[in-house]
Amino acid sequence: MDLINNPYSPGAGVPPPELAGRENILRDAENVIKRVQNGHASQSLILLGLRGVGKTVLLNRIDQIAENLGCETSIFEADMDRTLPQLLTQQLHRLLLKIDRRKRMGDEVKKAFSLLQAFAGIFRVHLGEFELGVARPMVTGDLAIDLTDLLVSIGEAAKARNTVAVILIDEVQYLAKDDLGALIMALHKISQRKLPLLFFGAGLPQFAQLAGDAKSYSERLFTYPAVGPLDPDGARMALEEPARREGVEFEAGALEEILRETEGYPFFLQVWGSHVWQIAQSSPITAANAREASRKAEAALDESFFKVRFERLTERQQHYARAMAEFGNDPANSTAVANLLGLTVKQAAPIRDEVIKKGMAYSPKRGLVAFTVPKFDQYMKRKMPDFTNQGERNG
Numbered sequence: 050m051d052l053i054n055n056p057y058s059p060g061a062g063v064p065p066p067e068l069a070g071r072e073n074i075l076r077d078a079e080n081v082i083k084r085v086q087n088g089h090a091s092q093s094l095i096l097l098g099l100r101g102v103g104k105t106v107l108l109n110r111i112d113q114i115a116e117n118l119g120c121e122t123s124i125f126e127a128d129m130d131r132t133l134p135q136l137l138t139q140q141l142h143r144l145l146l147k148i149d150r151r152k153r154m155g156d157e158v159k160k161a162f163s164l165l166q167a168f169a170g171i172f173r174v175h176l177g178e179f180e181l182g183v184a185r186p187m188v189t190g191d192l193a194i195d196l197t198d199l200l201v202s203i204g205e206a207a208k209a210r211n212t213v214a215v216i217l218i219d220e221v222q223y224l225a226k227d228d229l230g231a232l233i234m235a236l237h238k239i240s241q242r243k244l245p246l247l248f249f250g251a252g253l254p255q256f257a258q259l260a261g262d263a264k265s266y267s268e269r270l271f272t273y274p275a276v277g278p279l280d281p282d283g284a285r286m287a288l289e290e291p292a293r294r295e296g297v298e299f300e301a302g303a304l305e306e307i308l309r310e311t312e313g314y315p316f317f318l319q320v321w322g323s324h325v326w327q328i329a330q331s332s333p334i335t336a337a338n339a340r341e342a343s344r345k346a347e348a349a350l351d352e353s354f355f356k357v358r359f360e361r362l363t364e365r366q367q368h369y370a371r372a373m374a375e376f377g378n379d380p381a382n383s384t385a386v387a388n389l390l391g392l393t394v395k396q397a398a399p400i401r402d403e404v405i406k407k408g409m410a411y412s413p414k415r416g417l418v419a420f421t422v423p424k425f426d427q428y429m430k431r432k433m434p435d436f437t438n439q440g441e442r443n444g
């Protein structure tokens with residue numbers, strides 16, 4: 050059908066035509082913001098889920114909600130190559146400028162600016178020169194202490210301006226342990242002082258474990274809404290609503306095929322929707338159209354989405370992932386994976402950790418390991434069909 054009106058939106062962080070099945074999470078986020086606006090302490094929400102479930106889209110939506118409610122926000126993404134001061138400093142500078150815009154610079158805002166300047170200096174992050182005419186505040190070089198002081202002062206600046214500062218960080222699983230520990234400490238202080246500074250995060254499921262390891266009290270500070278695949282009603286809505294707005298219907302068999310193949314994963318729903326739209330000649334979209342879409346979508350994913358992820362792995366990591374795939378989409382027992390590779394648990398552990406660190410796998414429970422990308426198990430089998438049971442071969 051008409052390419053120009055294809056409503057589906059496959060792509061990282063691209064807002065879907067219909068944000069299906071996420072009402073509860075958005076309502077919770079809104080309530081958290083309103084609580085803080087009313088002077089109450091609140092837990093930070095950290096959205097956790099696999100790749101392609103819609104975390105980034107939700108985080109962006111929460112950012113919008115916060116802005117609409119009159120908060121000043123800063124949203125950015127963590128990555129493996131940058132430290133927290135490198136990630137934060139420019140962003141907090143912009144956030145302070147926004148807070149400052151509300152009124153002429155008062156003492157609290159000045160103090161926060163100067164603290165930020167000192168923070169940038171000691172952690173060697175470039176920040177343009179600005180003259181404040183206030184004494185340079187003390188910084189220690191200990192990130193936990195300095196970040197706490199900095200966020201507290203930004204919280205105080207926000208309070209003085211009758212607003213709430215909202216910091217949103219995507220891909221939180223990439224924060225290094227010490228950086229994460231410092232961030233948690235700073236947020237703990239903020240919550241004790243009931244300052245109007247709020248943190249939202251999004252990332253892969255292993256974050257809960259990382260945060261717990263960094264600071265045991267993190268579980269009292271954070272709530273972790275699980276972002277999963279859509280239930281069948283949500284998935285149907287995600288497909289049908291955008292089409293309906295273009296005057297196009299799905300036959301029941303078409304929906305069935307797509308729901309089965311995508312397992313309700315939002316990214317896949319967009320990919321399948323987009324393909325089936327191109328394939329169908331006219332409304333209604335038929336089951337045969339959907340089956341063709343499945344073939345095309347799979348081939349397209351193999352050449353892009355799956356492939357780039359596969360290529361990020363070293364050879365031994367690829368073998369590890371291939372062994373995991375023997376267990377299908379379910380979490381695999383790390384011991385069993387090691388056995389399959391003909392390795393001891395001790396030999397396999399560092400490889401497993403690398404695969405996890407690269408964001409390709411996570412541990413849903415001690416001793417288990419699972420893919421962070423849905424359907425990756427099937428891809429691995431297509432990609433490396435001749436994987437033999439090394440354990441049997443060696444033993």
Ligand SMILES: Nc1ncnc2c1ncn2[C@@H]1O[C@H](COP(=O)(O)OP(=O)(O)O)[C@@H](O)[C@H]1O
Nearest residue numbers: 060061062065069101102103104105106315316
């Ligand atoms: N609730 C939803 N309903 C339908 N499609 C969605 C929904 N949430 C996200 N998507 C789509 O899923 C894809 C992945 O979203 P994204 O936020 O990048 O996922 P993540 O950050 O979890 O990897 C995008 O194409 C987006 O349009």
Ligand SMILES: [Mg+2]
Nearest residue numbers: 061062104105
């Ligand atoms: Mg994302």
